[in-house]
Amino acid sequence: MKLARFIFTAPPRAAGWSLLTIALAAATDARAGEWPYFVTYSHQMEEPGNLEIATRSVTGKVPDGNRFAGTALELEYGATGWWTTEFYLDGQATSRESAFLTGYRWENRFRLFSREHWINPVLYVEYERINGADRSLLEVVGHDGREDLAGGTAEGRLEPVREIETKLILGSNFKGWNVSENFIAEKNLAHAPFEFGYAVAASRPLAMAARADRCNFCLENIDVGAELYGGLGTHEAFGLRGTSHYLAPTVSLQLAGGTAFRVSPGFGLTGSSARFLLRFGVSYELAQFGRAVSRLFR
Amino acid sequence: MRYRLSPAILIVILSAAALSAGSLLQEAPARAHSKVNPYAGDKTAIGAGEKLYQRECAPCHGRAGEGIGKRPPLASKSVADVSPGAIEWVLRTGSSRRGMPSFSHLPEPQRWQIAAFLKQRAALKQRGDR
Numbered sequence: 001m002k003l004a005r006f007i008f009t010a011p012p013r014a015a016g017w018s019l020l021t022i023a024l025a026a027a028t029d030a031r032a033g034e035w036p037y038f039v040t041y042s043h044q045m046e047e048p049g050n051l052e053i054a055t056r057s058v059t060g061k062v063p064d065g066n067r068f069a070g071t072a073l074e075l076e077y078g079a080t081g082w083w084t085t086e087f088y089l090d091g092q093a094t095s096r097e098s099a100f101l102t103g104y105r106w107e108n109r110f111r112l113f114s115r116e117h118w119i120n121p122v123l124y125v126e127y128e129r130i131n132g133a134d135r136s137l138l139e140v141v142g143h144d145g146r147e148d149l150a151g152g153t154a155e156g157r158l159e160p161v162r163e164i165e166t167k168l169i170l171g172s173n174f175k176g177w178n179v180s181e182n183f184i185a186e187k188n189l190a191h192a193p194f195e196f197g198y199a200v201a202a203s204r205p206l207a208m209a210a211r212a213d214r215c216n217f218c219l220e221n222i223d224v225g226a227e228l229y230g231g232l233g234t235h236e237a238f239g240l241r242g243t244s245h246y247l248a249p250t251v252s253l254q255l256a257g258g259t260a261f262r263v264s265p266g267f268g269l270t271g272s273s274a275r276f277l278l279r280f281g282v283s284y285e286l287a288q289f290g291r292a293v294s295r296l297f298r
Numbered sequence: 299m300r301y302r303l304s305p306a307i308l309i310v311i312l313s314a315a316a317l318s319a320g321s322l323l324q325e326a327p328a329r330a331h332s333k334v335n336p337y338a339g340d341k342t343a344i345g346a347g348e349k350l351y352q353r354e355c356a357p358c359h360g361r362a363g364e365g366i367g368k369r370p371p372l373a374s375k376s377v378a379d380v381s382p383g384a385i386e387w388v389l390r391t392g393s394s395r396r397g398m399p400s401f402s403h404l405p406e407p408q409r410w411q412i413a414a415f416l417k418q419r420a421a422l423k424q425r426g427d428r
Binding site: 042044045047048082111114173175178204205209210211213214287288 | 342
């Protein structure tokens with residue numbers, strides 16, 4: 001009770017930091033439980049009460065532009081067994097230009113079936129408020145291509161982008177394999193057509209059975225797979241013409257302490273694509289973070 | 299305005315309530331019960347199952363399987379008595395409506411390793427309680 005009183009009476013910033021520190025200490029680490037994908041979503045939801053902190057970064061260079069790095073800081077929370085909510089903070093840095101935050105996203109995923117089936121559908125709805133300089137490349141839709149990455153960030157920063165993105169996520173787990181398919185529809189809330197895209201991926205761990213000892217580099221902790229993703233044009237010009245597509249092998253390593261690392265080199269498949277993108281990320285999951293926070297107020 | 303509840307609707311509501319009140323283990327189909335755990339009695343697999351349990355299950359069910367809040371205890375008679383196939387079935391299918399996530403992302407051998415550990419610990423607990 002003393003703690004709760006302190007949090008309610010302390011200055012807001014001190015209370016906020018105290019709350020976060022205590023909750024982080026009270027929560028326990030857990031396996032991030034994620035497949036090694038960067039663009040494709042699987043049907044796996046965040047476990048109820050767990051908080052995952054992750055980064056997804058990408059770096060690349062297009063012929064007419066400077067080398068860039070985009071990153072998204074991700075906070076994913078399992079609100080219920082069927083609802084996962086996630087907040088992203090995006091930023092970018094471009095060589096010989098500048099580095100700044102480019103906006104935020106708020107996404108929600110809803111699992112449609114309570115139990116696991118052969119194919120498991122999940123609905124995804126995201127609101128994003130970013131600007132034209134965003135380089136996080138969390139999805140490829142419409143006619144997104146290397147021209148978007150070549151433009152100067154100073155001009156892009158002045159271009160506000162407010163979008164609603166929806167996805168139908170389908171996922172299956174079979175004999176250690178995960179196969180996931182995403183169908184994407186995105187609408188800029190300004191006067192712009194609907195844009196479409198897709199992402200498909202498959203992966204599996206290198207060992208099916210676990211070892212009894214606590215190990216970091218054993219095969220059960222390594223997942224390998226591949227992603228294929230790209231744009232499908234707009235509702236006015238639907239199809240593959242002028243769209244960009246990428247094929248990306250991907251690998252993840254889950255350390256015994258709960259931290260997971262992922263890396264994925266992506267290769268552009270069409271003339272509109274960037275030739276090469278390197279994605280990398282790290283994630284850490286705090287089990288029962290929600291319960292740790294709620295305990296502070298009892 | 300008065301509403302009358304028809305007997306058919308009442309039966310459906312009561313059946314749904316009865317289903318949601320029981321243990322998930324009781325909902326396992328017969329074919330799940332008939333499956334044999336390939337790791338039953340394998341000490342190495344039980345050790346691996348314990349490691350997996352501590353990582354995947356302990357945050358909700360407790361390190362000793364004592365249960366936390368509404369999350370049921372797993373070092374219990376119901377786990378000791380049920381078939382390993384039913385445990386693997388619950389791990390695979392889950393029930394997001396009941397707050398139990400699916401662990402189908404774990405390969406099947408790992409789910410059997412967890413089932414082997416849970417069965418052994420529940421049996422030891424039952425023996426110790428007598």
